[in-house]
Amino acid sequence: MPTFSPDNLLAARFQGARPGLELTAVVDAALPVTRITADVLAQDSKKIPLLDEFVLRLVGTNLRTEEAITGFLGLPANMVTDTIAEQFSKDLLTYGPPDGATSRPLALTARGDQTARELASITPVRVNEPLVFDQLLWKIRPFDRRVIIPRRQAEGQHMLLLPAAQRRPVEMSDITVAEINAQLRERGLNDREVLQIRHITESKAPRVMPAKLLVYADAGRTDIQLGVIIDGELSHPHEFALLSHGGAQALGIQVDAPAERPALEAELERARIPLAEVTQKRAEQAAAQLASVTPTELPEELPREEIRAISVFEHPDLLDEALTQARRRILLIAPWIKRAIVNTDFLSKLEKLLRRGVSVHIAYGYTLNDPKNDRDAVRKLENLASRYKERFTFTQVKSTHAKVLLYDDVWITTSFNWLSFEGDRDRTYRMEEGTLVRGRSIADTQYNRYLDLIAQESV
Known part of the structure; x- marks a missing residue:
């Protein structure tokens, strides 16, 4: 049984949460929060x-x-x-x-x-209670202060910043004794009772709580709805709060028509398992993973041959699988390269493969001098290729619409941008669908075909 990444697991769990709508994207979001220290009069239970x-x-x-x-x-x-x-x-x-x-x-x-x-x-004493104030709901929430990050870090990771309900400092009247006591109970502190709030101090450093935004759309892409995931679960209060601030439109979120899936040869198309069937099976596998207290450590026994659809949510996991598990070869073709994907983690995994003797071919290019490429990410790949000349070829081609990942005996052809699916501030999403073909003979044929194509189109 496959192990799901966090985003893929969310997609499998919540894809059917909005009847009549299709889950289009799982987006990294940042909920604005502020850290509060409340000076309170409290009494500990005897x-x-x-x-x-x-x-x-x-x-x-x-x-x-x-x-x-x-x-x-x-x-x-x-x-x-x-x-x-x-x-x-x-x-x-x-x-x-x-x-x-x-x-x-x-x-x-x-x-x-x-x-x-x-x-x-025993008499009441003054103590300081650390609190987290949710600026979208405009109330304190029992968030773990350890997972809160600086706003600047969220911006650097291109997280979607959610709005605050009000643009003013938090006041003492915004927090109640009952809310603090309720949070103490949630944290298991049943022996303390807050009697009075005497003063609050608000941290000046902008902070955010990492969250996930689920983007749903109807077939005509006129009805776009959002789900908000906090601590791994849907939060309807946050969803309603976003609606009151204009919802998807106010956040600049749009859903475009699905990109055309690359077609296979007729024989392979007939054998291809459609996306709906694959999605249902993966939902069942995700449910089994969630229900498992001790996940099995035995490797999944993969079929020798298969031809099946892959959804937009599965692509990042397959790219990571290639970077961590390939034993013989990787071939990747993508129009654009972004630093959000070709980051330190990506480069580290790629270099480990090269050290193990894996052969790597990466080709990119849509137009010459394309401004959509991040030059520093391209330069880092060029440097890595110069150090592993016998195993790694990094090639710019004149123009490519191909979006291909081939590793060992797996060939994936798709409309998904392998090296630029994150990093754009344009919040336009679409369903990207691809096909995974597993089989030695087909993978060998396609591998040689793409090597020839790269050689012919190289700049």
Whole structure:
């Protein structure tokens, strides 16, 4: 069974969440947040049952018989008897010396006396409570402060910045005692009760909470809806908040017509498993992965031959599979190269393959001097090719519409831009569909065909 990347898993889980609409994209998003430190008056709960406390404190005030305590509290005698017995077992109560009465009086042990004095002296204290304020919902939320990142980092990663509900500093009136106590309970802090907010301090550094945006569209691409994933789950409050700010249109999100899928030879087309069938199977596999407590570590037994559709969401995983698992060869053709894809991680994986003796051919080019290419990413690939001349050829071609990934015995032809699917600030999405063909003879034929094409079209 395949292991799904986080985005691919989200796509498999939520592709059917909007009946009549198709999931078109899973987008890295950034939810604006601010870190708040609240100076509050709080009281920690006493770590002893209330009846136990009353018994100890009454004995400490010289109410020293079971009958006197029962009468004072107005409770059933058996409840007081059981509580007194428990305090004896905890070494908090003992019997004092006879005072002439028919029964020996109760007395506090040294430990019991200390406990009674501590119970009597508990008073509210001022403490600082760290909070995270969600600026889209304009309320505090129980987010893990450790996963919050600087806004500048999110911008560098081309994350889609979600709007804030208001453009003003957070005020003390925006936070309630009840909200803080509710968050304390969610964090498992049941022994603290906030009584009053005295002051708040807002961090000045802009921060964001990483999130995912699901983009859905109808067949005519006139109805575009958004789903918001926070901590791995759909958040309807955030979705409604985005709608109130103009939804997809306000964020500049558009969905274009699906790109035309490269056709196969007639015989291969007839054998091709369609996308709907593949998608259903992958949804079942994703559900099994989520349900598995201890995922199997046995490698998946792949079929020797297969011809099937691949969705836009599967392409990045297949590129990563090629970069990490190829044993003999990789051939990749793409019109454009972006630094968001050809990054340090990409280059590191590629160099590991070259060191293992894997043969690599990468070709790119749509037009000469195309400004859509990131020159520094191209330069890094050129440098790597110069160091591994016998194993790595990096070629600019005059013009290519081909979008091909071939590794070992797998050939993928598609409309997906392998080396530029991230990095553009243009928020226009479309369903990119491709075909995966697994088989030694077909892969060999296509490999040689594309090598000839690269040689003929090289600049």
